[in-house]
Amino acid sequence: MSVRADVYLNESPDHFFGYKDGHLLTKAASFDFDAVVLSQSADGVASALHTIFRELNIDDPTAWWAVRYREDRHRSLSVGDVVVLGETAWAVASVGWEQVVLKAEQIIAVA
DSSP states (O other), rough: OOOOOOEEEEEEEEEGGGTTTTTOOEEEEEEEEEEEEEEESTHHHHHHHHHHHHHTTTSSSHHHHHHHHTTTTTTOOOOTOEEEEEEEEEESSSSEEEEEOGGGGEEEEOO
């Protein structure tokens, strides 16, 4: 069993100060995350977000989806970027994660 994960990179010039409602986002990756990992700890969501952040920031990722992310030449996941896990969106904060709400008009279509 798996949960859909979508990674959005924040395109706003001030994204390093954190995600703000209305920031424009580009989808950089979409993959199925193992739901077993989510259920293995009391705070499975935090564990999953930690794994996604780590894999998208290390030089030699081990997860196939992180390898593909690097092959596509995306930058590291950073403050202000957003990960949607299932139906819940989480923005990378200066410390940890912040639950956010996305709107369709924030998503930039990639040609």
